[in-house]
Amino acid sequence: MLPFFRKKGNGKPKMEGNETTVSSEELLNETSDTEESGQNVDTDLSIHPEWTISKEDQYAFQFLNMECPPLKPNQISLSGISLQEEKDGKYQVTAFIRNSLNKTIKLHETTLVLLDGNDKVLGRKTMDLSQAGEIPGKSSRPWNFTFTEADLFTNDLPAEGWKLAFQLKPSSRKHSLSLENSWEQSLAEKDKAKLQEMVENLTPPKPGEVNFMGLKAIRKENGDLHVTMLVRNGSNKNITLEQIPLQVEDASGQTVAKGGFTLDHFEVKANTSKPWTFIFPQELVSDEEIDLSTWKAYPVQKNAKH
Template sequence: MVKKVQKTKTSNVSKDAKADVPTVLSLVDHDQLIMSDVQKEILKDEIDELPPIKEGELNVSGIYAYDLEDKLEVKAYIRNGYSKSIALKYIPFILLNSKGDKLAYQMFNLEELGEIPSGAARPVKLYFEKKNVYVDKIPLNGWKIAFDARLKALKKVKVSYQDLPVMDTNNRMVLESFLDELPDLNEGEFSISKFSIGLDTGGHILATIIMRNATSKPIKLEKMPVSIKDQNGNVVKSNIFELNNFVVNPLKAKMCNFVFPTNIRVQENISLDDWEILFKSEPLAKVPKNAQN
């Protein structure tokens, strides 16, 4: 086993330098339940020996590298110096020696780590496949683990509605609840979610969607292809809609309705919750000649 605690040089810094961020142990729920108090104390001691990190820094520090013959096990701590929680997904890690030579390189899926709170240090074990390890032996001293320079931390973003039409309190609460229950949105993402599909008494299929913008810029949409599938997967309607300068502002959510006329008449509005909306043009399902449109 190659065990070490990464050290960093200290130097005088100006009064404008970013402050150090103290980090504390943070475990995923499963580890929190099964780990003994003794194990947790060991982890806390390891964190205390790590060099400090700065505000706005995402850091990975290696503890040991252990050769398992078919794999290389590396234990590390990921520490979050941001003011918000972060979530990591596919992250490339590099092992380097003291000269900066690459010892190993591999991409890892860190979704199971969940959200790492601000000021948290979360332990992780990374298993490098031997094909991704470029040396026969990791040096006892002078190695470190680092993120690839292309790393992006995924910050969760909360958005709020813009330009909601006038409606009663109950309907507004339904919309707000729907927004809160949507999957997390990461910084830089744009998403479209189905809110409802229904058939009204006027013979129209009405599809309502919610667009969310987690980018720092307004997103303008001019046209959108929309297709509707029934519960059997048949495309019943398809059209390209002109959106007339439709803009979703940064960190906002905006509702949009698409209306498809039909020849169907009903006595009351009908919900079509098991129908699907697609944002592309699709050929309509073939209808028997003797069937009514």
Template structure:
């Protein structure tokens, strides 16, 4: 992928580890990734490219480790990207379209390590050796216009690791398209009064602020049993353009449908359960 408005100058790129991987790789692994990224061929300003690190045969599929570099002076987000597999003669042995939204936003002038998987039937290996194969972008490469939002309502008293957890969670969420609004549950826990509190992150990808007037919530436990369901009617709740806000919604003990609650695993659905009446306001928000 190329941006022809500014091209030709060689740019230096730094490693960019996805936030969800930061705590899962060792210092040694990161140092190895840095060394491998530094050994990649030069990239020019205005280019986005992919380089193959290795291809493993996992038995039923191929694991491909790649480096995707962003030579643009702005972040880039990749969505449905066609990759082609070629050999030393540049012959195409296979292709597949990957959804790379989980890669998140790749900062300017950085290189992001990632892994993709090809099924065996996707690649006609023949007499070719895996070490001689590489992955290239198809000419249909598409970058989507997405928005990077930041919190606007985290209290100043939230500092250190507690604050970083909120910000890390926000960065790990799926990409937010321009014009999109999303709601995601951050945490579900019991209250001191044996009720249940749900923390929800609301993201606004629109160029104008939004008013949030009602939020239906249904909570299910680890066995998919309905725990609570209702609609929260809100007053004066606004989310600014390209911002995120976090709110806590609480069901009291009397509003819970069952008492034998298992919240070691949970699921929040932003719909009213079909067996629940929509007439009454429930709980409270803050």
């Protein structure tokens, strides 16, 4: 077997490639809870049980794994170790498969792309990664990925700075309703069903688009204005909204309420729509009579001119 990696002048192993990460939910539809959602995750070395390697390679993998930066929760990454030419026009790419979930994962048939430092695609191949076995939670497993000349678009491969990445398929998942836990627990089943039916019958957002749709606006007796909006995420990635400046216009087209809302970890999953009620206190609502027979609400830039 070829050496897994070349060494620096000081004799220590060297990472020749860079790292790429994907969401575990996008890749495997898997997530795990963490005590702190923003907590970084260090990964421990995990050698495949069928691999027999020398003590020197064991030390080198351990050293390189310690050099890898922490991952965020719910990430899978490929961290490039070495890229070497073998016989018969084959190239062996060695990389860590890193898992930041709390639980074991197993990969299956997946398309991988080889990229240069500018993200130019150098090669592409669909591989059966089930052979990498079960990868424990919070671990890094070194694995060999073989590319042939037929898989590569060039023979001029960089010695360093390259990346191996998962190529995610565009989501074919049907746009669906997503509810915050508080809504899931408090909303009647018939109301959930109505919302789900409405979301499914609406034209979904364009790929990558995030938009807002008004559902209900009610002026309460105390003067507060309750506006329920549907936050629609057409992206194939989860999004988290922290601050939303909203403006409401009534049937006359006049601005009747305007204010900023700070949200606490408000996540809208990929290809879903999530309802939320924004409450404008009386002091942010127009004192004049409001006609809510028709209305619209939308996010505005803080510096926008009207």
